[in-house]
Amino acid sequence: MNDANLPLQTAVHQLLARTPELTAAQLQVATGKSQPSISLALKALGLGQPNGAVHRLGAARSSRYALTQSIQGLPARHALLCNGPDGVPQHFGELTYLSGDRVHVRSGTHEWLTQGGLPWFLTPLQPQGFLGRELARLRPDFPADPERWSLAQLLYFVVNHVRDPSGAFGVDGPALSVPGAVRSEAPTLADACDRLAAQAGISLPAGSSAAGEQPKFLLREPDGTRWIVKFSPPRGTPFGERWHALLHLEKLALDVLQGHGVACADTRMVETATRTFLLSKRFDRSALFGYRHLVAAAAVHDHFVRAPRQHWVGTCRALQGQALLSPQGVDTAAQAFLFGQFIGNTDMHFGNLSFFVDNVARPRFEVAPIYDMLPMMWRPSIHSGSLDADPLRQPPVLAGFAAQADAARDWAVDYWQRAAVMDTLGSALQAVCGGNAQRLKTRFAGL
Known part of the structure; x- marks a missing residue:
């Protein structure tokens, strides 16, 4: 690093810290320096480097520059993967966390920039509903409700913990190296459902779940079939009997719609001595390992x-x-x-x-x-x-x-x-x- 560049690097860094993004021309005007000097300063700040402090948005004459921001100690930039119908993850692009609480995604010539949240197509990565609240228990240092997380907390969680979200996208990181939900070693599907329901129901108030959301869990059978499983409170209780009826009525509703040509989730009922379960096949998963x-x-x-x-x-x-x-x-x-x-x-x-x-x-x-x-x-x-x-x-x-x-x-x-x-x-x-x-x-x- 050339010491002569340090004052200009500092000036550029300070300018970008005060303004979310600036063009090279704006940096030239603000510093009184030439375009080559600005280019050298940006390069010295790590432009184009995996852990650089500066990130480019746009291309060619529409290029703007912004500061990156650590994701609670993690790097600002992460590879974004997309799983296809064959289940093989493909590199889609890069996700970068920027100053000003912004997310920038680049895929080839396409870009998305959002403030305070994820781009629309990545929202399935955010933990939501009952399953999201259950998953959030992995981070007791975060608010119990994922809706109250900061964007940095959400990104940190996505990189480290979200391993089987709906849809096809994932952020490359530790979470993707951990297997998704699998069937327990129980001898039958009914036994597996009972055991997983007991585990999921430990934190529930009698007869319900947080915010009134129906309790559920994910299940993957040895043959690769993936289910979202709703379950009733214990049978023999007023809430248990009502949800037993409602789950049967849900299956009937989907069967009636399917009978009239409306595509619906494929479902099956499982009843045990303690609970009733409605298994809905995940339609964002195709064949054995495919994604949509x-x-x-x-x-x-x-x-x-x-x-x-x-x-x-x-x-x-x-x-x-x-x-x-x-x-x-x-x-x-x-x-x-x-x-x-x-x-x-x-x-x-x-x-x-x-x-x-x-x-x-x-x-x-x-x-x-x-x-x-x-x-x-x-x-x-x-x-x-x-x-x-x-x-x-x-x-x-x-x-x-x-x-x-x-x-x-x-x-x-x-x-x-x-x-x-x-x-x-x-x-x-x-x-x-x-x-x-x-x-x-x-x-x-x-x-």
């Missing part, structure tokens, strides 16, 4: 739709308007959303719809199989302990989708009629299911 990228509607909406969130259909129509989603995708979302309304699903939030995207640089979305479809109006209250089984109420009209509404109503009548003869629900719920079928048949006439 998946992003929740929340992240897609927030990045691509310039309007507040309303409901699934509104988001899909906005995506269609930008040629990012096909008309068939809008119809699928509308059919699922309307069916959900007609079966009392009061929890169709933006984490319960996802999209496949195979090229994040030139995105075009496909509605992923439907999941988490059940009468959440009957979910037990974690606050009052209420186990209401109120009848279905007439949902609001979704303008412009009369044909889809008629079809979804017919499917829901079929759903409630089939539920009314499911002995596993118990006579009280069966009676309400039968009443709900009648309400839909008469279009709530006289009510």
